[in-house]
Amino acid sequence: MTTQDQITYDPVTFDIIQNALQAVADEMFVAQRKTSMSAIIYEVLDLSTSILDPNGEIAAVGAGIPAFIGVLDKAIHGILEKFPLDTIRPGDLYATNDPYYGGVTHLNDMVLAAPVFSEGRLIAWVSNIAHWNDVGGMVPGSMSSDATEIFQEGVRIPAVKLFEEGRENKAVFDILYVNTRLPDFLRGDLWAGIAGLRIGERRILELVKKYGTDTFEAAVTAFMEHGERRARAALKAMPKGTYTYEEEQDTGQIHKVALTITPDEFIVDLCDNPAQAGSSNSSREGTEIAAQLAFKSFTDQDAPGNGGFFRPLTVKTRPGTIFHVEEPGALGYYSEVEIRLFDLLLRAFAHHFPGVVPAGNFASICGTVVGGPHPETGRHYTIVEPQVGGWGAWQGNDGPSGQFSGFHGETFNCPAEVAEARYGLAVDQVALNAEPGGEGQWRGGKGIDVHYRVRADNNFLSLGYTRSRIPPWGVDGGLDGSTNYVEVIRTDGNRERYSFATNVEVNTGDVIRVVTANGGGFGDPAKRAPEDIARDIRDGYLTPERAREVYGYDA
Template sequence: MTSLRHDPVTFDIIQNSLQAISDEMFAAMRKTSMSAVIYEVLDMGTGICAANGEIASSGAGIPAFIGVLDKAAKAVIRKHPIATIHPGDIFATNDPFYGGVTHLNDMVLVMPVFVEGEIVAWTANIAHWNDVGGMVPGSMSTDATTIFQEGIRVPAIKLVEKGVASQAVIDLLTVNSRLPAFLKGDLWAAIAAVRIGDKRILDLVKKYGKDTFVTAMNHFMDYGEQVTLKALKDLPKGVFPFAEEQDNGLIYKVSIEITDDAFIVDLADNPDQTLSPSNASRDGVTVAAQMAIKAVTDVAAPANGGSFRPLVLKTRPGSVFDAQEPAAHGFYYEVEIRVFDLILRCLAPHLGDRLSAGSFASICGTVIGGPHPDTGRHYTIVEPEIGGWGGMLGRDGNSAIFSGFHGETFNCPAEVAEARYGLFVEQLALNPEEGGEGEWRGGKGIRLDYRVRADGNFLTCGYTRSRILPWGMEGGRDGTPNYIDVIKTDGSQKRYAFATGVALNEGDIVRVVTGNGGGYGDPAKRDRAAILDDIKNGYLSPARARDVYGVEV
């Protein structure tokens, strides 16, 4: 018989309390950070891990970031003997070879929660820091060939010991950044967030007891596994291979096997790691696979470590999806989002109405910086971009939202961009390019113009789906590409997808264009009223309506 303190209602209260704690950590970090990429864009994530490092609960933020936190906690556990970990300690890592998972700009903080001398949980967060040193401002260079060129490496070290911050470590971090004040402000915001999580968990344990708390957490992990296993039984069984050419000409391959109790993603047969920053760690690719299995099993229930127990990932060490030291990782996110998209495209024809046609599916990382025209101080704006999603059975694609990989984030408002950075926002509009038509059309990307206000500025960018377009399904048309046009004051214009240090001077325009999603279904079957509505709203020209839909206006 279940004891009163171990009843399902108590367990549910504890799990919801963990969710509330994760959300409070998120709010604390957002409200106290220095950088707009954190407090406006929400390029961050918070969570709580079990004593063994498994993710137990997460706050809002980037889904791919939430999947990092447990792996960072496990790296700390592997590296540091339990006897050397004390209440009040906080660990930091940004290195993909030491539990950082992503790239050096993303700093993870992990804090143990002690009860009666025993670790019962870990609080953790991650956020993008605008500059951590390296060969270029912003720390992301398309020319980097090793991780040593990308900034300072922090290999799961102790940042705070028994509640006292290491000034030596803080000095080392700040002196390596071109934006030391912002780095220090973002660091203390992260420290505040893990500390508030620690305090709230201790309050929760005090109320319900350590045994009940730990049992409830483990119970919810088991429930997460049961949810995934139940969903797997409803999926088609078999082995599903797929290959897709990438913008750079490489062929990425995946083979997915679905059984009643396993979701096996085989990425072993893929190209070698590159002498470029377009590599990903095995941990990072695991996150992409975790997001994919969640997308095709259960999108409503909260994810935790148990949700991913049925996932089996196969990679080849030394490949682009399991890069070994000292591979550069600056643009890891464009590799991982390609894995996520590859899995979805592989499964889409077999899952009926569960998945959409292709989306713009790129982070479209955009870095602009240089001397601020008003203060002369160095500034750097780091922005992911919004774009168009694919149409799906029964509905048009969403317009101007982030990719599924990037999740619960926001674009930086024009007012903030102009106030904090040395730029004018000339326009933000939906992408008028033609493409993505279907019975249900793809959503629209954006066209965003930044006008540079001072000489000596620069642009760094990393966009995929710039040549291989968002794919249509069931007869729908392909979408349109992601790219940047730099328009000089003399009227000359050049297009970029991956570039570092593109020179910008006063009056130049950086035009960001993100793709329209692919269409779903035969365009000839689209409802005439929907076509006329698209024309009225400026989504479709009369000429295109005639050519693609056969509708005369």
């Protein structure tokens, strides 16, 4: 074994190792993306990868959904709670999707994790998470707004070994394959995730061989300490005190937060919030992730988002509430609870610390699930689509249009060509949302207006959209944005509007119209430059009538 005086403490070497770990996490991500079967993984990039230290603290992350990255450390903590260290061996590989056993989110999101050993000791973990289109449950797609218990949402995998010392646990694989309506897709997505972990382990061991086990571990520790120093430096520069905020939700419920900033701690208190109900609940760990993302955005965006950075953050919750669901509560639409919290924190920052964050954005995952018999093969298909929307404006800048929320991160919408080739739908329109809302000296970004035409009978639609009644907020005189919703246009011309729904029947010729919100505006609309108003009219962002109404502009 390398002795203590042989450890290289050269900061250049440490920096090389830290950057190499980032490259390894990215390679894991690419490998999983390129070998997955489901478009939500290989096109939308509804996945994330991470390398963690032996205690399960994040050391390096790949691309993908920020809210997923924050799952992986908590998943490792769940595994370590269940499996003592002396039972973990080289060649083990774990799986969990259960929020009550380290899965954190909902049953569709499968976490895979494997330990990495060198010189007989655990030196790291490699882990990934990806959304699987169907894991059983009461409805296709496994996400139901009608669910009241997690048992209704699909197969539960409570942190179990898929491989034990390199030997496949075939029983677990069989359980997974039989509890899905899409076994071929699940099989492909599962093995893609396993392949990503194996590449990560191989690359880490190459690093260790080159630099030594002790130097590798010292580099990871140093990087964690660097993250903590950056967070504490940002914290010291902030105004100290307690700041409260509350916001009405689409349901009429009030979500409340109390933020306390001290020289050493950033406390997010969420104890005074509604009781858990239905499938719109978050695990305690998921709530912590939303707070971590807001904390990172508010304090130091350029610092490494590793385990050390979040050490000054404390999150307080009360069991039995929507932000700390208790078993057997359902979590199918956990994402809407967490994104509402992320948005609430941003709005609290905007209220108490003007100029720090932009105006409100569409702030919903806008999860859209459509499926049924494929019109050409008769085979069951399920499409799971998060949606893009409009971001809020800020001083000197219009908001970006057609982007995923900051909570959803570095992901993409599924191209129309791929959707039409893989699913039983035709994409008749992909356009920016022409509805009014979000005007200001700088206008909010535009949401989208997408039309999916159903090509077979006995299809279904399920969805979960928030900000469907209360629009994104404007700042400093800017107008509020518009709202998120889905409209089903029947062949007889009748229209039905939804924000949450499960198993709405749609048939040949029906159109599923997805509309996402325009972001909030910034500044007095009367101060918008005439040339910008003219450009908005020309580009279809603004009608002449709305220009006269809001801006007093007449072309």
